[in-house]
Structure formats: C-alpha cells, structure tokens
Amino acid sequence: MSIDRRTFVAGGLLAALQARRLLAGDAAAPDRHSTGPSRPTWHTDAGQIPTPTAAQLRWQQDELAMFIHFGVNTFTDREWGDGRELPAIFAPSALDARQWARTARAAGFRAMVLTAKHHDGFCLWPTATTTHSVASSRWRDGRGDLVREFVDACRAEGLRAGLYLSPWDRNHPAYGDTPAYNAVYQAQLTELLTRYGPIHEVWFDGANGEGPNGKRQVYDWPATWALVRRLQPEAVMFSDAGPDVRWIGNERGAAGTTNWSTVRPEIVPVPGMTGDEVMRSLQDGDRDGTVWRPGETDVSIRPGWFHHPAEDERVRSADDLVALYFSSVGRNSKLLLNVPPDRRGLLHERDIASLRAMRDRLDARFAQDVAAGSTMRWRTTGPTTARADLDLPRAAMVDVIDLREPIERGQTVAAFEVDGRAPDGRWHRLGVGTTIGYRRLLTIPPTRLVGLRVSITDAVRRPEPLRIGCFAPG
Numbered sequence: 001m002s003i004d005r006r007t008f009v010a011g012g013l014l015a016a017l018q019a020r021r022l023l024a025g026d027a028a029a030p031d032r033h034s035t036g037p038s039r040p041t042w043h044t045d046a047g048q049i050p051t052p053t054a055a056q057l058r059w060q061q062d063e064l065a066m067f068i069h070f071g072v073n074t075f076t077d078r079e080w081g082d083g084r085e086l087p088a089i090f091a092p093s094a095l096d097a098r099q100w101a102r103t104a105r106a107a108g109f110r111a112m113v114l115t116a117k118h119h120d121g122f123c124l125w126p127t128a129t130t131t132h133s134v135a136s137s138r139w140r141d142g143r144g145d146l147v148r149e150f151v152d153a154c155r156a157e158g159l160r161a162g163l164y165l166s167p168w169d170r171n172h173p174a175y176g177d178t179p180a181y182n183a184v185y186q187a188q189l190t191e192l193l194t195r196y197g198p199i200h201e202v203w204f205d206g207a208n209g210e211g212p213n214g215k216r217q218v219y220d221w222p223a224t225w226a227l228v229r230r231l232q233p234e235a236v237m238f239s240d241a242g243p244d245v246r247w248i249g250n251e252r253g254a255a256g257t258t259n260w261s262t263v264r265p266e267i268v269p270v271p272g273m274t275g276d277e278v279m280r281s282l283q284d285g286d287r288d289g290t291v292w293r294p295g296e297t298d299v300s301i302r303p304g305w306f307h308h309p310a311e312d313e314r315v316r317s318a319d320d321l322v323a324l325y326f327s328s329v330g331r332n333s334k335l336l337l338n339v340p341p342d343r344r345g346l347l348h349e350r351d352i353a354s355l356r357a358m359r360d361r362l363d364a365r366f367a368q369d370v371a372a373g374s375t376m377r378w379r380t381t382g383p384t385t386a387r388a389d390l391d392l393p394r395a396a397m398v399d400v401i402d403l404r405e406p407i408e409r410g411q412t413v414a415a416f417e418v419d420g421r422a423p424d425g426r427w428h429r430l431g432v433g434t435t436i437g438y439r440r441l442l443t444i445p446p447t448r449l450v451g452l453r454v455s456i457t458d459a460v461r462r463p464e465p466l467r468i469g470c471f472a473p474g
C-alpha cells in the first residue's frame with residue numbers, strides 16, 4: 001500500500017527556477033528576522049553557529065506527535081484518491097476527535113497533525129474555495145467542520161495542533177493553471193490559519209503523482225511560506241525544504257545515525273527534489289549547515305497511511321514502536337507517528353493497545369537513571385575536544401546511555417566515544433558515534449558499571465557540557 005512519494009518530481013525545471021528566485025532573495029521569501037519575535041541565527045557569521053528558534057525548540061522537545069490521516073480514502077480503502085470521490089461517501093458513523101486526542105495524550109504525545117486536505121482535494125473543513133468538502137457530505141448534516149473538532153480536541157487535551165494541506169490537488173478545477181491554483185491554495189491556507197487559533201505546525205507534502213501527461217502546476221513556495229509566517233509566526237513549517245523543519249528522507253522511521261539539525265539550504269531549496277545529495281542532506285543534515293532545520297521522522301503504525309480494515313492485523317507492536325522511538329527521537333529527530341482513524345472516525349482498538357503498551361515500555365525503560373545524583377567532571381581537552389567523567393552513586397547495570405547537547409546554543413559534537421568502568425576498575429569501550437544534538441540514545445549490552453566517560457573527539461567548535469543519563473534494563 002505504501003507509495004513512494006518520489007514517484008514523480010513536479011516540474012523539476014520550474015522548481016529549479018523557483019529555487020533560484022528564493023536564493024536570490026526574492027521579496028516574497030520569508031525573512032526570519034522580521035517575522036517572528038526574537039528569531040535567532042539564520043546565517044552563520046564568524047564564530048556563530050545556527051541555533052533554534054523558540055518554536056523549533058518546543059517542536060523538538062515535544063518528541064512525539066501523532067499524524068492523523070483521515071478523509072475520503074478512509075471510505076474507499078485507497079491510499080491516494082483520484083479526486084472523483086463523491087463527498088457523500090464521507091460518512092463516519094461515530095467520529096470523536098477527543099478519542100484521538102485522549103489516546104495521544106495518554107501515550108505521551110504532545111501534538112497532533114491532521115490531513116485537512118490530502119491529494120484527492122477533499123477538504124475536511126467548510127471552505128469557500130470548493131464544494132468538494134465536508135459541507136457537501138452527510139456527516140453532521142453537512143454542517144460539520146472536522147478541523148474545528150480536531151483543534152478543539154487538541155486544546156482540550158493540552159496538545160499542540162498541526163495541519164497538513166496537500167499542495168497536489170487532484171480535484172480542484174484550477175489545478176494546473178498555476179496562478180489560479182496558487183491563489184486557491186493560499187486562500188485555503190488563509191482559512192486554516194485564521195479561523196482556528198494557534199496552529200503549531202504546517203505540513204507541506206512533497207508528493208506529486210501526476211504522470212507525464214498530467215497537469216503541471218508550479219507551486220509558489222516563497223509566497224506560501226511568507227503567508228504562513230505572517231499569519232502564524234509561531235508555527236513551524238515542515239517540508240523537504242523546511243523552512244523550519246525538514247523531512248528526514250524516508251518513511252521507514254529512521255533518522256540518520258549522523259543527524260545534524262543544520263543544513264545547507266541550497267541543497268534542498270524546494271520540496272519534491274530527488275538525487276543522492278538531496279537524500280543525504282535530508283537524512284544526515286550538514287555539518288557545515290548555515291540554517292537550523294531539524295529532521296522530522298514520519299512513519300505509520302500500519303503499512304498504509306490511511307486506515308484499511310485488511311491491515312487491522314498488521315499494526316506495529318509495542319516493541320516495534322519503542323524501536324521507532326530510539327531510531328528517531330534517539331537520533332536527534334522527532335517522531336511523527338501516523339495513527340489513522342477508521343470508518344467510524346475512531347482510532348482502532350488494536351492501535352490503541354499498541355500505543356498504551358509502548359508508553360508502558362518507554363516509562364519502564366527510562367524509569368531509573370542510575371547516573372542521577374552523580375557529579376560530572378567536564379574538561380575541555382582541545383579547541384574541539386572535551387571529556388566528561390562521572391562516577392555512578394553505586395554500581396549498576398546499564399543498557400541505555402542518553403546523551404544530550406544544550407541545543408539552544410547550537411549543535412556542535414561530530415564524534416564521540418563512550419567508555420565504562422567496571423566494578424573491578426577496568427575500562428570497556430561501550431560505543432562510538434558521530435552527532436548527538438537534542439538527544440542521542442545508545443543501546444549497549446547490559447553491563448555492570450561504576451563509572452562512565454564520554455570523550456568528544458571532534459566538534460564544530462568548543463563543545464558545551466553534555467547531559468548524561470544511564471538507564472538500567474527496564
């Protein structure tokens with residue numbers, strides 16, 4: 001069921017033209033210094049490295065967000081609708097967005113992102129831009145507004161709300177008439193970003209499956225990004241090209257073991273680009289990046305993004321979800337886990353059971369920090385090297401090491417080694433790695449330790465003291 005979002009690159013040449021416009025500093029390009037309150041570094045000056053905005057920092061600290069794919073595909077059993085679906089098929093029998101939000105909160109998620117419009121063009125809110133929306137369905141007698149219910153549910157459960165609005169639209173008659181459709185898209189975004197209060201993430205998909213004879217639409221990314229920045233200055237924008245958070249480069253749930261939150265924006269200037277260097281930069285970021293653009297790892301709890309009854313037996317297990325946490329959050333990324341509601345408009349019992357068990361396992365996993373209470377000795381050993389030594393309060397079994405950089409001051413570590421001291425005084429190499437960033441989780445064979453040493457052997461500048469945790473087998 002899963003479809004490679006790279007099956008088609010929308011107007012490569014035109015995208016390149018847009019990119020040039022952006023790089024040349026087109027007037028419509030968002031200026032991060034002028035739009036948000038106290039926006040920090042955008043470019044690196046001598047001695048400075050990029051740092052996150054307050055919004056980017058919050059986004060990362062949330063660690064877990066739930067993706068909600070819901071729409072006409074839920075009722076046709078498809079992954080990509082073709083835009084010819086009748087609005088009448090959208091008929092959830094027991095939709096309850098509070099159930100989604102309660103489930104998310106109980107499982108430790110701090111945000112949710114809803115597909116307000118997927119590629120089929122069906123809008124989950126009553127929009128003035130098309131009749132292809134919930135207003136033409138029988139749901140809530142045509143008076144429903146799912147974006148409203150979603151946002152209200154997020155607020156009620158203390159979650160941040162995010163919205164996905166597919167640029168690719170297989171229904172709208174203006175699609176392919178570039179200026180006309182760009183105006184429609186901007187009008188849709190304006191509705192979404194002015195009617196529902198604070199929106200914390202705006203998600204721009206890079207997929208476009210138009211065939212060689214399909215409609216050619218040139219998206220106006222600079223204008224789109226500028227509009228979001230103006231209407232919701234505190235929102236982070238996701239796309240391959242950010243500008244605030246970037247796609248991690250795959251839908252398998254794996255961030256790079258090397259993962260810089262900095263990128264060179266000229267490598268991926270617009271969404272939907274392909275090529276080895278593009279994929280490498282999305283996955284690993286760039287050590288010499290001039291812009292802070294951390295990676296978001298989006299992956300589904302099921303094989304498909306939308307709910308398919310035939311996949312009810314193929315929901316990821318709790319162990320699998322914990323592994324996803326380690327390969328995303330544990331590699332300086334954020335996990336956007338998709339949990340699609342079914343035709344009732346409810347999350348399925350099996351998904352809920354896996355999420356609950358995942359939460360129990362993560363809580364047990366991180367229940368006991370055996371390094372708590374120890375004092376760390378931090379020593380700078382060279383211009384870009386440093387060492388942290390700590391003695392554990394008492395000998396303990398350890399199987400997870402948790403390293404964190406103070407990323408509000410940027411990301412610096414490029415290589416590290418971890419050694420542990422056994423009760424007999426001998427040192428053992430426990431692991432080596434490259435980047436750390438917000439959080440790097442290292443799994444090691446269970447080892448009895450009395451002390452730990454983390455050596456930073458390479459960094460982009462003088463490293464800052466790390467935070468170090470050691471966890472006992474859960």
Ligand code: FUL
Nearest residue numbers: 005079205206207298305
């Ligand atoms: C892709 C889309 O084509 C999928 O349907 C899904 O929405 C995924 C998150 O992004 O590009």
